[in-house]
Amino acid sequence: MEAVLSVENLSVRIAGLHILQGVSFPVAPTGVTVLLGRNGVGKTTTLRAIVGLTPRNGEVRGTIRMGAQSLLARPTHRLVRGGLGYVPEDRCVFAGLTVAENLRLAERRGVTPAYDKVFALFPELERRARQRAGSLSGGQQQMLAIGRVLLNDNRLLLVDEPTKGLAPKVVTEVTEVLERVAESVPVLLVEQNLAVVRRLARDAVVLAAGQVAWAGDARELLLETALTRSLLGVGTGEPHRGPDRAAATGKDAN
Amino acid sequence: MGTVILLTLTGLGLAALYFLVASGLSLVFGLADVLNFAHGLFLGVGAYATWWAAGNLPGAGPDGFGFVLAVAFGVAAGTLVAVLVELVLIRPLYSRTIEQVLVTVGLSLAGVALLQATWGADARPFPRPEWTRDVTGILGAQVPNGGLLLIIAAVLVLGALLAFLQWTRYGLVIRAGVENREMVTALGIDVRKAFTLVFAIGGAAAALAGALGGVYFGTVSPGQGSSLLIFAFIVVVIGGMGSVLGSAYAAVAVGLLQQFVNYYGTSGLGDICVVGLLAAVLLLRPQGIAGKVATA
Numbered sequence: 185m186e187a188v189l190s191v192e193n194l195s196v197r198i199a200g201l202h203i204l205q206g207v208s209f210p211v212a213p214t215g216v217t218v219l220l221g222r223n224g225v226g227k228t229t230t231l232r233a234i235v236g237l238t239p240r241n242g243e244v245r246g247t248i249r250m251g252a253q254s255l256l257a258r259p260t261h262r263l264v265r266g267g268l269g270y271v272p273e274d275r276c277v278f279a280g281l282t283v284a285e286n287l288r289l290a291e292r293r294g295v296t297p298a299y300d301k302v303f304a305l306f307p308e309l310e311r312r313a314r315q316r317a318g319s320l321s322g323g324q325q326q327m328l329a330i331g332r333v334l335l336n337d338n339r340l341l342l343v344d345e346p347t348k349g350l351a352p353k354v355v356t357e358v359t360e361v362l363e364r365v366a367e368s369v370p371v372l373l374v375e376q377n378l379a380v381v382r383r384l385a386r387d388a389v390v391l392a393a394g395q396v397a398w399a400g401d402a403r404e405l406l407l408e409t410a411l412t413r414s415l416l417g418v419g420t421g422e423p424h425r426g427p428d429r430a431a432a433t434g435k436d437a438n
Numbered sequence: 439m440g441t442v443i444l445l446t447l448t449g450l451g452l453a454a455l456y457f458l459v460a461s462g463l464s465l466v467f468g469l470a471d472v473l474n475f476a477h478g479l480f481l482g483v484g485a486y487a488t489w490w491a492a493g494n495l496p497g498a499g500p501d502g503f504g505f506v507l508a509v510a511f512g513v514a515a516g517t518l519v520a521v522l523v524e525l526v527l528i529r530p531l532y533s534r535t536i537e538q539v540l541v542t543v544g545l546s547l548a549g550v551a552l553l554q555a556t557w558g559a560d561a562r563p564f565p566r567p568e569w570t571r572d573v574t575g576i577l578g579a580q581v582p583n584g585g586l587l588l589i590i591a592a593v594l595v596l597g598a599l600l601a602f603l604q605w606t607r608y609g610l611v612i613r614a615g616v617e618n619r620e621m622v623t624a625l626g627i628d629v630r631k632a633f634t635l636v637f638a639i640g641g642a643a644a645a646l647a648g649a650l651g652g653v654y655f656g657t658v659s660p661g662q663g664s665s666l667l668i669f670a671f672i673v674v675v676i677g678g679m680g681s682v683l684g685s686a687y688a689a690v691a692v693g694l695l696q697q698f699v700n701y702y703g704t705s706g707l708g709d710i711c712v713v714g715l716l717a718a719v720l721l722l723r724p725q726g727i728a729g730k731v732a733t734a
Contacts, residue, residue: 237620240533264626276621278614289614290625332625 188213188340188370189234194246196226196233202394203229206246209389209399211340216362216371216384218402221391222417227374228273230391231342234372235270236260250339265292267339271346273374275329279318283309283328286317290332302331305361323354330361341371347380359383378416382406390415443579445697451585451654453693454592458647459670460677460685461599462520462640468616468680470633472528473535475542477644477670478663479523479549480516484645485564485658486553488512492565500565508565509649516645517638524637529630546664553660561659564652571656584654591650592689595643599682608635616680672712676719678726687727691715 187210196204204226211217219227229238237260238244248255255263264270278286287309291297303310306327312320317328326346333341346362347355359380362371366384375381381388385402397415398405405411463477491498491511498508527545531537570587573580603609611632615622622629644663651666652658673692677684692712700708719726 235624237624259628260620260623261626261628264624270624272621272624276618276624278617278621280617281610281614285610285614289610289622289627292626336626 186213187211188250189372190247190249191230191234192247192249194230194233194244194248196229196238196242196244198229198239198242204233204391205394207391207394207396208246209396211370211372212387213370214366215386216366216373217387217389218381218385219372219374219389219391220376220381220405220416221397225391226394227391228344231270231344231372231374235268235342236263237270267337269333269336269338269341269369271329271333271341271343273344273348275322275325277317277320277325277328277332280316282314282316283320284313286328287313287332287335290335292336295336297335298337299335302334305334305364306331321354323350323357326350326354326358327361330358330365334365338369341365341369343371344374345376346373347375347377355380378406378412440578441701443577444581445701446694447576447579447581447589448585449694449697450690451582451588451693452697453689453691454585454588455647455651455654455666456669456673456692457592457686457689458588458595458643458650459666460673460689461595461682462636462643463667463670464674464677464680464682464685465612465616465636466640467674469612469619469629469636470528470532471535471619472532472538473542474528474640475539475667476523476545476549477542477640478665478667479546480520480641480644481648481651481663481666482549482553482660483519484512484516484648485652485662486512486557486648487515487645488649488652489562489564489658501567505565505567509646512649513642513645516648517642520637520641520644521634523641524634528637529633532633546667550660550664557660559660561657564656564658566653566656570653582654584650584656588650588654591646592686595646596682596686599639599643602639603682608632612636669712672716674726676716676726678728681726681728684726684728 189211192208194204194207195202207230219230221227232238233244234248234255236255236258244256250268278289287302308324309328309331312324317325320328330346343362346358350358355377363384365371373384381402388400388402388405389396390398390405392415398411459477459481463474466472466474488508488511491508492500492505495508495511498504498511523545527541528538531541570584572583574583574586603613611622611627611629615629615632619629648663651662669692673685673688676691677688692715695711695715696708699711700706
């Protein structure tokens with residue numbers, strides 16, 4: 185199957201530092217492709233380069249294609265309107281706006297927003313529509329950040345550490361939602377929680393020192409304890425643990 | 439009692455002038471991170487365009503509807519200049535703070551020089567309706583109508599801005615952009631259109647301040663915008679970057695403080711007290727009264 189997104193020879197330099205050096209990988213047209221690696225290897229930088237959010241003092245080289253379309257040098261808002269949904273690290277909801285206003289901001293002219301779908305996935309958002317986003321819990325903010333993106337049709341979702349800093353129960357909820365979302369939209373996921381990775385990911389790309397150190401079937405990676413220990417610095421825990429419990433107690437890849 | 443009422447209302451008139459300049463400045467800085475030292479130029483253009491229109495534009499004049507037309511022309515000229523400055527000079531320099539400062543400082547100096555070269559360095563009498571030269575008796579105080587006009591205009595502008603920010607799509611984009619501009623673009627919104635819009639709003643408000651400031655002071659001069667801009671910057675910092683409501687509170691505090699201290703203390707002491715207030719706010723609440731949120 186042809187990749188929904190292909191990254192070829194991607195190099196990113198920010199403030200003189202080479203963060204990524206010739207990174208190449210495809211993103212499968214279905215399911216979840218996970219981007220793994222220790223802290224600081226360039227996972228978030230990769231997602232931000234794809235969506236055109238490399239800082240002004242940064243330099244991006246290489247090729248990023250979605251279908252026949254080259255993404256580099258296109259402004260972020262056009263990439264997003266073209267079907268690239270982005271859920272950033274740390275949620276980035278607008279704290280001073282209400283939940284309803286945060287969602288309304290994602291609406292696009294001429295497109296009917298999929299409020300039914302979003303409220304079916306996150307009923308809490310409908311109940312808290314008039315509450316300021318800054319007063320939501322971390323989990324609720326994450327739901328808002330994902331819900332905001334799901335208001336529109338996407339060809340690919342980029343999701344950066346959606347379970348970071350969340351309570352175990354909420355990690356399970358977010359994981360379940362992403363699992364449902366991935367049934368209809370391919371997802372490129374940055375995630376540290378290996379239990380979440382085990383439950384969601386079909387393909388895995390491991391970055392180390394700004395380069396691709398390993399790429400292939402995620403289950404194959406997770407079964408190789410020695411490999412994950414050398415690439416991620418941790419073992420994979422118990423591979424046959426139940427998904428909910430595993431998600432709640434999953435070890436971080438750091 | 440009459441003196442206190444008079445000082446309060448003239449202080450509020452001054453505050454209205456500061457607010458009209460500061461509100462746009464605050465939104466531009468809050469949303470686009472542009473420290474626009476050329477903002478005083480928009481005021482100067484508004485004042486001179488109104489002055490010119492009252493004498494030369496068919497249908498315009500110093501009284502009645504003619505004066506309204508002259509002010510509308512001045513506001514349109516200030517808005518146009520602000521939009522052109524954003525599109526031509528600022529847009530290529532977003533996220534390049536030092537270059538922005540150099541360009542806007544240079545533009546403000548060049549603008550004053552251009553006004554001087556065209557209409558001379560001396561202050562010129564400003565055409566204004568007769569009734570603005572009169573006073574109105576309020577609770578025993580004889581308050582100049584020019585000041586009352588400024589207060590009414592500022593309250594209307596404040597109400598319009600708050601309604602715009604609260605109830606329109608672009609207002610929502612501006613409020614969100616003040617919090618996190620990058621995330622606004624990541625939702626598929628071209629935030630540059632909002633930048634142009636806040637420049638236009640700021641230019642219009644500053645030009646209105648120029649026209650009504652001419653009425654208030656009775657004269658127009660090339661350096662008027664620059665001298666008011668200093669206090670407008672102080673108001674923006676005290677009020678909080680990006681907050682229209684914060685600018686309104688801060689403008690009232692600065693205007694009243696200046697007026698009362700200058701009257702009851704030595705002339706000029708009010709300006710020093712304003713700088714003291716700025717220092718106190720920076721020490722105790724560096725984000726200003728309302729912080730960096732475009733409150734509605």
